[in-house]
Amino acid sequence: MKAFTTLDGLVCPLDRANVDTDAIIPKQFLKSIKRSGFGPNLFDEWRYLDHGEPGMDNSQRPLNPDFVLNFPRYAGAQVLLARENFGCGSSREHAPWALEDQGFRVVIAPSFADIFFNNCYKNGLLPIVQPAEVVDQLFRECAATEGYMLNVDLPTQTITTPSGKVFAFDITEHRKHCLLGGLDEIGLTLKHEAEIKAFESKHRAAQPWLFA
Amino acid sequence: MTAQTLYDKLWSSHVVHEEADGTVLLYIDRHLVHEVTSPQAFEGLKLANRPLWRVDSVVSTADHNTPTDHWDEGIKDPISRQQVETLDANIKAFGALAYFPFKDKGQGIVHVMGPEQGATLPGMTVVCGDSHTSTHGAFGALAHGIGTSEVEHVMATQTLVAKKSKNMLVRVDGKLPAGITGKDVALAIIGKIGTAGGTGYAIEFGGEAIRELSMEGRMSLCNMAIEAGARSGLVAVDQKTIDYVKGRPFAPKAEQWDAAVAYWNTLHSDDGAQFDEVVVLDAAAIQPQVTWGTSPEMVTDINGRVPDPAQESDPVKKGSMERALAYMGLQANTPINEIPVDIVFIGSCTNSRIEDLREAAAVAKGRSKAANVKQVLVVPGSGLVKAQAEQEGLDKVFVAAGFEWREPGCSMCLAMNADRLQPGERCASTSNRNFEGRQGQGGRTHLVSPAMAAAAAVAGHFVDIRAL
Structure with missing residues (x-):
């Protein structure tokens, strides 16, 4: 996993509530057995005017000029600004894979769906919850200023706006530690191998029907 | 001992290790695997040369990509076919307690197959790379969807890195009018609390109307807990649960059955258990x-x-x-x-x-x-x-x-x-x-x-x- 420490990133505003993972990456792209290459199909149904299928040359497809990701001023954005309940619906990790593959490293929203939120951390993508009024303010500032950038600093858990306003965000110690180090979580868990085995023996003795 | 919710009981009985910040390693009893969210996880195991921690925890089927007609012609879409064949190959290489491949008579939607095989049992932790894993909570099991990285994590370690959710009780009082189903109850609840109303919570569904629902109705209801934002839905175990499970292929057999039932009968929220949030609906007011x-x-x-x-x-x-x-x-x-x-x-x-x-x-x-x-x-x-x-x-x-x-x-x-x-x-x-x-x-x-x-x-x- 890519480590995350600090980022000065261009912000792209996606002003819709309840953006679901079907919208983030439609089902036809889930047939892939790989975990990379989803970026060009991020928000496929909103981003292009035609119907997308795996294997198409996306560079030849007609772009929807009204979709924010296609606005020249947001090209290369690394911070996605979103509304309530971002990432609801399907558990597909292809959603964070597509965001990360497109170049996003941070998503800021008033709330996230639980599974999506959790999946982000496994892929070096930092989801940040901010109060609705802060998100509103960021949307306003982003609309008013072309080239609007935010500084996101994980060690100090802060977002800093171009005018120097600072907003703090929460993250669990475990997630912070993994993101900062870009750590393999399985490797970390396997340090507890003896504990897992001890638990398993006790569990088997209590509920033998759970084991074949 | 303080009164516990059903969720508290299921959670605490599966904690392997707890960090100072409340992050735990949660032991997973059942891992349901399908073709869409598993290939990258198996690939990860192969790359790291890791085996499945517990082969007998895995039950698998192909469901998302499979056609529903002309089975004699196989899967025509080559990328769908590749995904299903990849699952066949991965199960063959890594093993499983049971696998119901395309065209097998036991094949089906993973959340229908699990319960009908008795692969979902009360008191279990059940995960699957699919958000509708909440379905299995109808059996008094702690069940939720996970992403593919977590699929790999469970395969390699039999645990999940998890944080405990809050407790919500959704109580539906009174009797449902004739013709009103678990689906209508689910939609009525979502209409009331919203699609993010359950975010951060495990929802236990209780009350007379829920007790009156069949196991199928409870599965429909818990299935849609995720549409209310809750990763897990739960219904307490009762005689209906036990009757449904009895005799299914992977249900406990003779000598273990009585011990299992004795344990399962403890899987309900204690009197006086505290919920962080309680929502009450009047069953009689629910329309189609x-x-x-x-x-x-x-x-x-x-x-x-x-x-x-x-x-x-x-x-x-x-x-x-x-x-x-x-x-x-x-x-x-x-x-x-x-x-x-x-x-x-x-x-x-x-x-x-x-x-x-x-x-x-x-x-x-x-x-x-x-x-x-x-x-x-x-x-x-x-x-x-x-x-x-x-x-x-x-x-x-x-x-x-x-x-x-x-x-x-x-x-x-x-x-x-x-x-x-x-x-x-x-x-x-x-x-x-x-x-x-x-x-x-x-x-x-x-x-x-x-x-x-x-x-x-x-x-x-x-x-x-x-x-x-």
């Missing part, structure tokens, strides 16, 4: 539900109307409503029962079990598909459900009414296979998500119960099943 928009919370009852965004003061909500009505091709204030449908889909992990098919067949019996309805798909949840339905003659009822009787799979719920809506087509669907494009790009989905779907098929528009 129909969604009108592009989020499951955009729901009303059959005698309602499409709402008017002009009446909404919150600008974000108003924008969502306007966008939803434009996408759905609906005018504000249209009576729900005047909305015509093009396609009807009866199936999905929400509503494809035998009881669902019986309810749909009871409406279809002696009636015919309306002329304006282009297609009615009935897709049983598994090969075993299909066989049972055919034994009861339900397939003949559907076919006589002009419905299509298909092979099992996820089908038009998410349209990964060939079953999908065309742009602009309007569908009465027993599935769980009415998101834009969910059933096919440009498709318009209205979520309903199986009886309401069958009624829309014969009437040509939404209709109150109680008035048929």
Whole structure:
């Protein structure tokens, strides 16, 4: 996993509530057995005017000029600004894979769906919850200023706006530690191998029907 | 000892290790695996040269990509076929307690297959790379969807890195009116608390109306806990749970059965257990539900109307409503029962079990598909459900009414296979998500119960099943 420490990133505003993972990456792209290459199909149904299928040359497809990701001023954005309940619906990790593959490293929203939120951390993508009024303010500032950038600093858990306003965000110690180090979580868990085995023996003795 | 909720009990009995910040390693008893969210996880194991921690925890089937007709022709889409064949190869290489491949008589939607095989048991932790894993909470199991990195983590370590959710009780008091199903209850709850109302919570469903629901009804309800934002839904164990499990292939056998039942009978919230949030609904007030928009919370009852965004003061909500009505091709204030449908889909992990098919067949019996309805798909949840339905003659009822009787799979719920809506087509669907494009790009989905779907098929528009 890519480590995350600090980022000065261009912000792209996606002003819709309840953006679901079907919208983030439609089902036809889930047939892939790989975990990379989803970026060009991020928000496929909103981003292009035609119907997308795996294997198409996306560079030849007609772009929807009204979709924010296609606005020249947001090209290369690394911070996605979103509304309530971002990432609801399907558990597909292809959603964070597509965001990360497109170049996003941070998503800021008033709330996230639980599974999506959790999946982000496994892929070096930092989801940040901010109060609705802060998100509103960021949307306003982003609309008013072309080239609007935010500084996101994980060690100090802060977002800093171009005018120097600072907003703090929460993250669990475990997630912070993994993101900062870009750590393999399985490797970390396997340090507890003896504990897992001890638990398993006790569990088997209590509920033998759970084991074949 | 302090009174515990069911969720507290299930959680604490699976904690292997706890960090200072509350992050725990949670032991996983059952891992359900399907073809879409597992290939990258198996690939990760191979790259790191890691085996499955516990082969006998894995139960697998192919469901999302499989066709529902012309099985003799196999899977025509080469990338779908590759994904299913990749699962075949991975199970062969890594092993599993049981595997129900494409065309096997036990094959089916993973959340139908698990319970019917007895692979889902009370008191278990159950995970799957699929958000509708919440279904299994109907058995008093702690069950939730996970991403592919977590699929790999469970495969390699038999644990998940997890944080405890808060406790919510949704109590439905009193008796449900005749014809009101678990699906209507689920949609009514989502209409009340919203699609993010359960975010951060495990929801226990309780109250007289829930106790009266069959196991199928409880599964439909817990299935849709995720549409209320809750990763897990739960119903306490009672005699219905135990009766359903008894005798199934992977249920405890003779000498272990009594011990299992004794334990399972403790799987309920204690008197006086504290919930962080309690929501109460009056069962008698729940009418047949129909969604009108592009989020499951955009729901009303059959005698309602499409709402008017002009009446909404919150600008974000108003924008969502306007966008939803434009996408759905609906005018504000249209009576729900005047909305015509093009396609009807009866199936999905929400509503494809035998009881669902019986309810749909009871409406279809002696009636015919309306002329304006282009297609009615009935897709049983598994090969075993299909066989049972055919034994009861339900397939003949559907076919006589002009419905299509298909092979099992996820089908038009998410349209990964060939079953999908065309742009602009309007569908009465027993599935769980009415998101834009969910059933096919440009498709318009209205979520309903199986009886309401069958009624829309014969009437040509939404209709109150109680008035048929």
